[in-house]
Amino acid sequence: xxxxxxxxxxxxxxxxxxxxxxxxxxxxxxxxxxxxxxxxxxxxxxxxxxxxxxxxxxxxxxxxxxxxxxxxxxxxxxxxxxxxxxxxxxxxxxxxxxxxxxxxxxxxxxxxxxxxxxxxxxxxxxxxxxxxxxxxxxxxxxxxxxxxxxxxxxxxxxxxxxxxxxxxxxxxxxxxxxxxxxxxxxxxxxxxxxxxxxxxxxxxxxxxxxxxxxxxxxxxxxxxxxxxxxxxxxxxxxxxxxxxxxxxxxxxxxxxxxxxxxxxxxxxxxxxxxxxxxxxxxxxxxxxxxxxxxxxxxxxxxxxxxxxx
Amino acid sequence: xxxxxxxxxxxxxxxxxxxxxxxxxxxxxxxxxxxxxxxxxxxxxxxxxxxxxxxxxxxxxxxxxxxxxxxxxxxxxxxxxxxxxxxxxxxxxxxxxxxxxxxxxxxxxxxxxxxxxxxxxxxxxxxxxxxxxxxxxxxxxxxxxxxxxxxxxxxxxxxxxxxxxxxxxxxxxxxxxxxxxxxxxxxxxxxxxxxxxxxxxxxxxxxxxxxxxxxxxxxxxxxxxxxxxxxxxxxxxxxxxxxxxxxxxxxxxxxxxxxxxxxxxxxxxxxxxxxxxxxxxxxxxxxxxxxxxxxxxxxxxxxxxxxxxxxxxxxxxxxxxxxxxxxxxxxxxxxxxxxxxxxxxxxxxxxxxxxxxxxxxxxxxxxxxxxxxxxx
Numbered sequence: 001x002x003x004x005x006x007x008x009x010x011x012x013x014x015x016x017x018x019x020x021x022x023x024x025x026x027x028x029x030x031x032x033x034x035x036x037x038x039x040x041x042x043x044x045x046x047x048x049x050x051x052x053x054x055x056x057x058x059x060x061x062x063x064x065x066x067x068x069x070x071x072x073x074x075x076x077x078x079x080x081x082x083x084x085x086x087x088x089x090x091x092x093x094x095x096x097x098x099x100x101x102x103x104x105x106x107x108x109x110x111x112x113x114x115x116x117x118x119x120x121x122x123x124x125x126x127x128x129x130x131x132x133x134x135x136x137x138x139x140x141x142x143x144x145x146x147x148x149x150x151x152x153x154x155x156x157x158x159x160x161x162x163x164x165x166x167x168x169x170x171x172x173x174x175x176x177x178x179x180x181x182x183x184x185x186x187x188x189x190x191x192x193x194x195x196x197x198x199x200x201x202x203x204x205x206x207x208x209x210x211x212x213x214x215x216x217x218x219x220x221x222x223x224x225x226x227x228x229x230x231x232x233x234x235x236x237x238x239x240x241x242x243x244x245x246x247x248x249x250x251x252x253x254x255x256x257x258x259x260x261x262x263x264x265x266x267x268x269x270x271x272x273x274x275x276x277x278x279x280x281x282x283x284x285x286x287x288x289x290x291x292x293x294x295x296x297x298x299x300x301x302x303x304x305x306x307x308x309x
Numbered sequence: 310x311x312x313x314x315x316x317x318x319x320x321x322x323x324x325x326x327x328x329x330x331x332x333x334x335x336x337x338x339x340x341x342x343x344x345x346x347x348x349x350x351x352x353x354x355x356x357x358x359x360x361x362x363x364x365x366x367x368x369x370x371x372x373x374x375x376x377x378x379x380x381x382x383x384x385x386x387x388x389x390x391x392x393x394x395x396x397x398x399x400x401x402x403x404x405x406x407x408x409x410x411x412x413x414x415x416x417x418x419x420x421x422x423x424x425x426x427x428x429x430x431x432x433x434x435x436x437x438x439x440x441x442x443x444x445x446x447x448x449x450x451x452x453x454x455x456x457x458x459x460x461x462x463x464x465x466x467x468x469x470x471x472x473x474x475x476x477x478x479x480x481x482x483x484x485x486x487x488x489x490x491x492x493x494x495x496x497x498x499x500x501x502x503x504x505x506x507x508x509x510x511x512x513x514x515x516x517x518x519x520x521x522x523x524x525x526x527x528x529x530x531x532x533x534x535x536x537x538x539x540x541x542x543x544x545x546x547x548x549x550x551x552x553x554x555x556x557x558x559x560x561x562x563x564x565x566x567x568x569x570x571x572x573x574x575x576x577x578x579x580x581x582x583x584x585x586x587x588x589x590x591x592x593x594x595x596x597x598x599x600x601x602x603x604x605x606x607x608x609x610x611x612x613x614x615x616x617x618x619x620x621x622x623x624x625x626x627x628x629x630x631x632x633x634x635x636x637x638x639x640x641x642x643x644x645x646x647x648x649x650x651x652x653x654x655x656x657x658x659x660x661x662x663x664x665x666x667x668x669x670x671x672x673x674x675x676x677x678x679x680x681x682x683x684x685x
Contacts, residue, residue: 196392199390199392199394200396202359202361202388202394203388203394203396204396204407205381206359206381206384206387206388206456207382207407207408207455207456207459208382208383208408208411208412208459209382209411210382213411218396222396222397
């Protein structure tokens with residue numbers, strides 16, 4: 001279950017990053033059907049947001065901005081927001097750090113495994129969050145069987161018994177990495193296929209570069225759009241995730257939002273708008289950071305060009 | 310001992326043998342071309358030399374040192390790829406400097422060397438350009454400069470011109486040859502374009518089915534092919550399948566005709582042979598003017614009708630159908646071909662010395678058919 005309109009904004013921006021750019025877009029003039037369609041889509045997305053804002057500020061006959069001051073003075077607001085941000089950043093970094101080199105390695109050495117990886121990346125879509133969380137709680141609560149112990153090379157018993165990881169934020173981050181897998185693998189894999197990964201790597205090898213240097217200095221700068229898209233989608237997924245956090249008993253922002261919504265709908269609506277603005281700032285911040293990064297914007301343009309060739 | 314040696318090298322992909330016990334020796338400063346149709350193993354050999362593939366069998370020796378198991382990044386090779394493989398996020402200068410940066414070459418030296426290399430490939434003004442701002446030919450020049458920047462002992466070129474248009478291809482191949490000779494660089498060049506191979510190589514290895522069919526200088530390969538495949542693949546030729554009527558007198562029975570060929574000492578009467586005649590060795594004369602004079606001159610005279618006349622600039626190509634329904638080709642200097650026209654009855658003639666005679670077995674025949682099919 002996803003809570004918060006921030007997701008819409010982030011996914012729209014993520015789509016924008018991976019969308020092929022067309023040269024003739026700016027040349028078109030007039031008010032054609034495309035503009036009407038665009039206006040309708042904008043209305044479709046902005047009206048609920050506007051209505052939520054209006055509802056949040058409404059006091060019956062007039063608008064009152066004091067809801068915001070009440071929200072900011074609530075210690076739960078800042079605490080849960082911080083927790084969600086920590087979880088989101090943790091899951092995003094871990095997912096990218098795990099998936100990017102793996103996708104590169106598979107593309108380079110085991111291209112025949114790509115269908116398997118694609119299938120695995122889609123599995124989280126098929127497994128409901130509630131099943132995933134119950135399964136994780138069951139296995140990491142120290143009651144896992146010997147089969148799990150063998151399959152995980154003893155890692156699950158070690159983490160559950162020695163590190164006592166059940167219902168802790170680190171395990172929640174791991175669970176988020178799993179549910180974010182479809183959003184992470186696809187854009188990264190697509191970006192890698194858009195550039196000629198194997199030949200670029202071989203070119204780097206022939207110039208004396210090793211695997212890691214080739215990955216970090218040649219491949220990564222050229223797949224940045226895919227990596228950023230993956231990061232934004234993971235970030236938004238985690239920021240709005242409710243079910244697993246609830247079952248893990250970790251007090252995150254969506255749980256706080258849900259609790260507020262049951263007592264004070266106006267405050268909940270304002271919170272939703274705040275959440276949207278906040279995540280939008282985070283997303284734009286990441287994009288600006290990447291664009292300003294040396295070679296980042298260039299790399300973003302290059303992927304389209306490489307794809308055309 | 311040669312500079313680069315491939316000793317009994319093989320490469321298997323599953324059950325497929327890509328390279329089959331190949332021996333090859335490349336001398337220092339030599340420009341050697343691996344020429345063959347797709348799937349003949351030429352690129353696999355190059356990739357094994359580069360270190361991208363490990364041989365299933367055999368050794369690779371560079372300057373007497375065994376480099377068979379050495380990682381690609383540790384081999385002193387420079388590689389130029391068919392698809393350029395320039396790093397898209399780097400400028401031409403940064404691409405060229407990449408290898409030198411890895412080797413921790415001082416910054417001033419890198420800048421100086423970049424400028425020198427850009428000048429060498431004629432792109433002094435384009436150092437700050439990104440690959441997408443350069444044409445295909447310019448990108449390949451940068452790729453060449455990048456490969457040369459690491460001062461490789463061997464330059465490897467994997468069909469570097471095949472993605473370029475015809476005019477650029479010719480100018481760039483001359484440039485590659487000029488640079489290679491200027492730097493006295495040992496180079497291995499892979500191509501399926503026989504014209505390209507003949508134009509720039511010191512030696513050519515004609516390959517088929519993972520084996521080297523003939524390794525020789527371009528002139529030898531063209532004028533004296535040792536195998537049917539080499540003869541069929543390099544250049545075009547008229548082919549006559551027949552049986553030796555008299556090996557010592559140089560007579561070959563082709564259908565109802567007796568062809569005059571050079572005496573074949575290594576063959577015996579009755580052997581199946583393939584007689585090859587290059588189109589430029591064939592002459593044509595209008596049937597009405599040829600008259601009876603042909604009967605008195607030595608050589609081969611075959612009557613036929615011009616089916617197609619193609620003007621190719623310096624020469625004109627005629628496709629002529631003989632009375633037996635065989636299509637033959639003759640390349641006549643354009644100035645001498647003005648009076649010949651389609652549907653004209655002509656006599657084709659060629660000297661016995663123009664014939665190359667090669668023994669034909671069933672395996673060879675299959676190969677010839679395959680090459681012909683690929684050419685179509």
